[in-house]
Amino acid sequence: MPMLQDPSKKYRRFRPLHIPDRQWPSKTLEKPPRWLATDLRDGNQSLVDPMDSNQKYRYFQMLVELGYKEIEVSFPSASDTDFDFTRRLVETPGVVPDDVWLQVLSPCRQDLIRRTVDSLKGAKKALLHLYLATSECFQRIVFGFTNEQSIELAVKCTQYARSITKDDPSQTGTEWAYEFSPETFSDTSPEFVIQICEAVKAAWEPSETNPIVFNLPATVEMSTPNVYADQIEYFCRNISERSKICVSLHPHNDRGCAVAAAELAQMAGADRVEGTLFGNGERTGNVDLVTLALNLYTQGIHPKINFSNINPVIDIVEESNKIPVHPRAPYGGQLVVCAFSGSHQDAIKKGFQTREAANATSDDPWQMPYLPLDPQDIGRTYEAIIRVNSQSGKGGAAWIVYRTLELDLPRGLQVAFSRLVQKETETLGRELLSNEIQTLFEDTYHLKENTHFILVDYNITADRASSPVPPEKGRSQNTKNFKRRFDGVVAVEGVEHHIHGVGNGPISSLANALKGFGIELDVADYKEHSIGKKTGGGGAGADVKAATYIECTVAGRKEKIWGVGIHEDVVQASLIALLSAASSSVLSRPKSPLVVLAPSPERPKFSTLQKLAVNGSLVTPPPSGPDAVSRLEANVTVTPPPPSGPDAVSKLEANVNGSTIPPLPPSGPDTVSKLEAKAN
Ligand SMILES: CC(=O)SCCNC(=O)CCNC(=O)[C@H](O)C(C)(C)COP(=O)(O)OP(=O)(O)OC[C@H]1O[C@@H](n2cnc3c(N)ncnc32)[C@H](O)[C@@H]1OP(=O)(O)O
Numbered sequence: 001m002p003m004l005q006d007p008s009k010k011y012r013r014f015r016p017l018h019i020p021d022r023q024w025p026s027k028t029l030e031k032p033p034r035w036l037a038t039d040l041r042d043g044n045q046s047l048v049d050p051m052d053s054n055q056k057y058r059y060f061q062m063l064v065e066l067g068y069k070e071i072e073v074s075f076p077s078a079s080d081t082d083f084d085f086t087r088r089l090v091e092t093p094g095v096v097p098d099d100v101w102l103q104v105l106s107p108c109r110q111d112l113i114r115r116t117v118d119s120l121k122g123a124k125k126a127l128l129h130l131y132l133a134t135s136e137c138f139q140r141i142v143f144g145f146t147n148e149q150s151i152e153l154a155v156k157c158t159q160y161a162r163s164i165t166k167d168d169p170s171q172t173g174t175e176w177a178y179e180f181s182p183e184t185f186s187d188t189s190p191e192f193v194i195q196i197c198e199a200v201k202a203a204w205e206p207s208e209t210n211p212i213v214f215n216l217p218a219t220v221e222m223s224t225p226n227v228y229a230d231q232i233e234y235f236c237r238n239i240s241e242r243s244k245i246c247v248s249l250h251p252h253n254d255r256g257c258a259v260a261a262a263e264l265a266q267m268a269g270a271d272r273v274e275g276t277l278f279g280n281g282e283r284t285g286n287v288d289l290v291t292l293a294l295n296l297y298t299q300g301i302h303p304k305i306n307f308s309n310i311n312p313v314i315d316i317v318e319e320s321n322k323i324p325v326h327p328r329a330p331y332g333g334q335l336v337v338c339a340f341s342g343s344h345q346d347a348i349k350k351g352f353q354t355r356e357a358a359n360a361t362s363d364d365p366w367q368m369p370y371l372p373l374d375p376q377d378i379g380r381t382y383e384a385i386i387r388v389n390s391q392s393g394k395g396g397a398a399w400i401v402y403r404t405l406e407l408d409l410p411r412g413l414q415v416a417f418s419r420l421v422q423k424e425t426e427t428l429g430r431e432l433l434s435n436e437i438q439t440l441f442e443d444t445y446h447l448k449e450n451t452h453f454i455l456v457d458y459n460i461t462a463d464r465a466s467s468p469v470p471p472e473k474g475r476s477q478n479t480k481n482f483k484r485r486f487d488g489v490v491a492v493e494g495v496e497h498h499i500h501g502v503g504n505g506p507i508s509s510l511a512n513a514l515k516g517f518g519i520e521l522d523v524a525d526y527k528e529h530s531i532g533k534k535t536g537g538g539g540a541g542a543d544v545k546a547a548t549y550i551e552c553t554v555a556g557r558k559e560k561i562w563g564v565g566i567h568e569d570v571v572q573a574s575l576i577a578l579l580s581a582a583s584s585s586v587l588s589r590p591k592s593p594l595v596v597l598a599p600s601p602e603r604p605k606f607s608t609l610q611k612l613a614v615n616g617s618l619v620t621p622p623p624s625g626p627d628a629v630s631r632l633e634a635n636v637t638v639t640p641p642p643p644s645g646p647d648a649v650s651k652l653e654a655n656v657n658g659s660t661i662p663p664l665p666p667s668g669p670d671t672v673s674k675l676e677a678k679a680n
């Protein structure tokens with residue numbers, strides 16, 4: 001059946017109440033309501049497979065631990081499971097704290113009320129809850145009742161309930177309270193609700209110290225939440241003896257507005273809210289107590305329910321209901337504190353860094369882009385806040401590197417690394433996990449292992465001989481004016497080399513030393529910061545390391561290359577960073593057939609060939625060891641004699657671009673000597 005062109009005949013529009021002087025819109029929520037958790041009744045009755053006794057028992061204990069003082073534990077007349085479970089709670093010493101009310105529900109049928117009351121015999125605090133639908137629709141369709149008949153039944157059942165509870169001398173050990181729900185309140189004439197509740201109140205005779213609970217359910221949510229608020233304000237203003245009444249809400253979520261309805265209706269004067277954790281319940285569910293509580297919390301009002309450790313709560317709710325908590329459920333959903341998109345991540349990262357810079361403590365004012373609640377307040381970690389997929393920007397990966405490795409990447413490095421991450425997420429077609437990003441970073445910048453260049457030993461000295469600045473007149477020679485000399489041992493592909501170079505500082509002197517390997521790096525940017533535990537007192541700084549970032553230009557290439565170094569010693573960290581950049585420059589060399597450009601028409605000497613790289617890079621020494629020949633064969637391509645004559649340059653260019661296919665390199669066991677012979 002298609003949707004009707006004109007649904008107005010089929011679906012009645014809700015007629016709002018006429019309360020021109022309504023007060024609730026200018027009210028604000030100032031305190032938590034009395035909460036009633038009905039997971040074990042309204043939630044349970046909507047499950048495909050209702051909970052068994054042990055599941056209910058565990059759930060009940062959780063509700064108590066969270067701080068609920070009123071818990072609707074069962075519909076005892078429905079099943080032996082529910083009846084026996086209620087008895088189990090009453091009879092098991094210590095399981096129901098003295099300040100916790102056990103609430104049970106019954107229809108207005110005497111036989112069922114009797115059984116319901118029996119289930120609570122001996123309880124410390126018992127809240128008997130009767131319901132009777134009062135809307136015109138239910139009276140006509142379900143019961144065939146007039147208003148008078150509904151009132152009569154409600155009063156009769158209330159009187160009976162009273163006679164077997166608070167008026168029964170054998171029940172004196174129990175503190176009895178009474179709740180009446182004009183079911184379908186949201187669809188009932190407001191005047192009739194007042195009428196029936198006045199009659200029930202008169203039958204029960206509540207007191208200010210033990211008020212009657214009038215629970216006004218949006219059994220089916222039928223209007224915008226402001227209309228529900230109007231209905232509640234109307235009730236609060238028109239019911240007599242307000243001080244002997246607790247006005248309770250029981251919103252369902254048919255229109256998706258249960259939370260809003262509960263909040264506006266509290267502003268309209270309600271004292272109490274019935275609902276379930278994460279909103280399980282009939283059809284679209286009951287109002288979600290987690291959202292209501294944490295909405296209050298994020299307004300600076302403690303809800304008196306403790307969600308400090310929400311994950312085990314979610315586990316129990318999911319296991320008991322056999323329904324997963326939606327990943328986007330407010331506050332509790334797995335994805336609620338995750339940002340995948342670049343601009344969200346960027347803002348959140350900056351938010352956390354601002355907090356850190358201000359040394360903010362856990363109770364300092366929370367102002368965080370995109371995050372209304374500090375996830376740590378409900379036992380969630382910051383690790384999962386930023387997750388990286390193809391929608392992410394540089395900030396996301398940078399945040400993860402920051403959280404996992406404590407490295408606060410400079411902007412340029414964030415950009416460079418994010419390109420790699422983006423490529424990887426697109427190749428894999430999925431999110432990159434935090435540990436995968438960490439590994440990608442460590443591998444890319446050779447943090448765990450730099451197989452190409454390892455700094456074995458070094459010495460930085462002032463290089464008197466090359467000092468460009470003569471001492472000022474009348475002042476002694478200042479070592480600051482000297483150039484620096486790097487003398488050290490660098491292991492290249494596992495073979496140690498003594499190298500040296502001179503520069504304005506340690507980094508440039510090593511950069512100059514690396515030229516001997518055919519690596520020409522110029523430092524374009526440099527950043528450093530400390531990482532690690534900053535221990536105070538005598539051991540100050542003992543675990544602190546320096547993290548150094550160096551951006552280099554590479555001779556003959558457009559793109560810049562980053563290197564990263566971490567070491568206890570800040571100079572050594574920067575040297576390691578430069579070697580990290582050197583390795584990256586080697587690895588990122590174009591893989592087109594290598595051409596040895598000899599300065600003369602002669603074939604290059606073997607010493608030149610030495611610089612041909614494994615994987616197409618220029619690295620000394622040539623491969624050695626038992627597999628030297630095959631490694632050479634695999635990696636070295638010898639060109640024909642370099643072109644000469646007037647068009648030599650263009651021929652060379654063509655060759656360099658890989659457009660000339662070089663002859664096959666020598667192969668077989670005597671490759672090295674063949675190569676040498678050819679070269680010489
Ligand atoms: C909005 C809510 O959530 S209300 C709570 C709903 N929860 C449940 O119903 C769960 C537990 N219920 C049950 O186990 C059963 O329905 C029982 C034990 C209560 C009753 O079972 P049965 O006697 O087999 O009745 P059944 O469920 O078929 O039908 C309901 C009957 O109760 C009547 N009834 C419904 N609500 C009420 C009420 N609040 N007060 C009195 N009678 C009522 C109906 O009119 C119907 O009567 P009829 O048989 O004369 O037509």
Ligand SMILES: CC(C)C(=O)C(=O)O
Nearest residue numbers: 131181183184217219
């Ligand atoms: C019994 C009542 C309170 C109920 O569950 C409802 O109206 O939804």
